[in-house]
Amino acid sequence: MRSKTLNKDKVNIITLGCSKNLVDSEVLSGQLKANEIDVVHENKHHDHNIVIVNTCGFIDKAKEESINTILEQVDLKDKGKLDKVYVSGCLSARYKDVLEEEIPGVDAWFGTMELPLILQKFNADYKTELLGERLLSTPTHYAYLKISEGCNRTCSFCAIPLMRGTHISKPMEQVVEEARTLVKRGVKEIMVIAQELTYYGLDLYKERKLAELLSRLSDVEGLEWIRLHYAYPNKFPMDVLDVMRERKNICNYLDMPLQHASNNMLKAMKRQSTREEMEQLVKAIREKNPDICLRTTLITGFPGETLEDVEELKDFLVKNEFDRVGIFTYSHEENTSAYGLEDNVPEEEKRRRAEDIMSVQQEISLDKNLEKIGKVFKVLVDKKEAGKYIGRTEYDSVEVDNEVIISSRRPLVIGEFVQVKITHAYDYDLEGVLVERSNH
Known part of the structure; x- marks a missing residue:
């Protein structure tokens, strides 16, 4: 083990999970650097003595990866190759008490909103003036921009509100200033992310303000592409599409996870939308912006899902022809309202259904791609x-x-x-x- 008096600390941050986690790691890196602490992200050189694992606790696979990563780092510490192992992020927020007992080799555990507490471990101060100053772990030409934290939705399968709390919008001026800072550093494309984009502004301004925020971001000189991730279909603010159509630098792209298309499943998932309402919304969006690319995410294997529900979902994909589709198999998560249901679709069957659904999308995707030849x-x-x-x-x-x-x-x-x-x-x-x- 290195002697602290001889060598300065060097911190390696390992990020697991989604782009929101990545932004948190980048902000933490920026804060450590501003406090003159040497920091790297996913360090390949292994010349660091402290590790912070920023974990994901979203679904079983993600939790398993997070725990394995923590155990690997604790093992390195036991072998004298590390001085400290800290853990932050969603898994830590959700299972801190259990994990402290199970993995005593970790020096400290932090939740998703405890950045100032992590800094205290380094005798460092949280610098509020560092608005948007972060160490990018992406290539310099694109970055993620988080406009809010948490979520007020109560989807029965989702544990994210348990880990990230209720919805908190970031003030508009702050978001725009962050975008300017990123562009000065060479960023050309910004992925606007939130657990739920369309809720933006309701808490701060008492109305949905995503359209206005996009207009203001679009005015940032040098910003060539703005892309929207994670909109919710219920009460979707259609004025967003007007701004998208008017502004050249807002990509004709919308990522709107719908999760399912069978009304039985949508009701069980507490999605607040029916298949008919979702189809009307997709039609209205395309009428307003015929050039739009629609991406969605689906879940298969939810408790009680029948083969009839799967057929309905496939029919929905064929009829609505989404440009992009991602699919998850259902993960039975403690403290979600679906946890009280019997997880009655075997893992292998969940995967088979997912492949079946994606084979339908594969054909749609190929047809859409063939249309692009010569353009x-x-x-x-x-x-x-x-x-x-x-x-x-x-x-x-x-x-x-x-x-x-x-x-x-x-x-x-x-x-x-x-x-x-x-x-x-x-x-x-x-x-x-x-x-x-x-x-x-």
């Missing part, structure tokens, strides 16, 4: 892999959606926008060639 799209270059440049259109968010493999005779710059003509289409990806601008 030219603005593409953001994300990375270079195996000699190929890979990017995304405005209809694709990072990591979860389609990618465009770009053929180019000239070297491209990561983070630049290029025009690409699509030449090949696959189930979930596209290939295209760079279209050089004419000099005339």
Whole structure:
């Protein structure tokens, strides 16, 4: 073990789970750095002596990954390779008492809202003036921007309000200032995230203010793409679509998790919407913005789900043709209202149903991609892999959606926008060639 007197502390932050967690880690990194503490994210060099594991407690798989990561770090500490192991985030917020007993090798446990307490462990102060100053763990051309914390919805399957509390909007001025700070640092695309975007402003301004916030973000000079993640269908604020249509830098993209389409399941999930209402909403959204890309997330294997419910969900996908779909298998979570139901769909059957549903989406996705052949799209270059440049259109968010493999005779710059003509289409990806601008 290193002697504290000889070596300065170096902190490694390991982030698990969603983009909201990633933002929390970036903010923590920024605070530590401002307090002159050496900090890295997912350090590959292993030259750190303190680890903070920012955990996820969303579903079984995520919890398992979090616990395994904590145990690995405690093992390194036992072998003298680390001085301290701290744990923060959702899993820690939810199961702190149990975990303290089960894993005594952890030096301290922190919830999702306890950043100042973590800083105290380093004799560091929380600096309120660091608005938006954070160490980005993403490539410099895109970043996540969190506009609120928590959630007031009471979906029966969801444990997030237990871990992140009720909905708290971030003041509009603060969000815009953060966006400006990010753009100054080279960010061109911002993913606006919240557990529930459409609720934004209700607590602070007594009305839904997402449309106004988007207008103000859209005015930030140098911000080329603004993308919306996690809207709720019930009482969806349609004025958001007007702003999306009017402003060139707001992507025609909406991520709206619907979770299911069978009315039996929607009622059991406490989703406050029927299939008919969701279909009307999808139709209204597309009428208002025909160019929009709709992404949704679904859950299969919820207690009591029948094969008839699954068929209804497949029928819903065929009729509504979502551009992007993600799917989770149901996870039985303590203290959620669904926990009182019998988790009666076996794991293997949950997975089989998920694959069955995704095979329907695969065909829809391929058809939609085939329509893009011969068309030219603005593409953001994300990375270079195996000699190929890979990017995304405005209809694709990072990591979860389609990618465009770009053929180019000239070297491209990561983070630049290029025009690409699509030449090949696959189930979930596209290939295209760079279209050089004419000099005339």
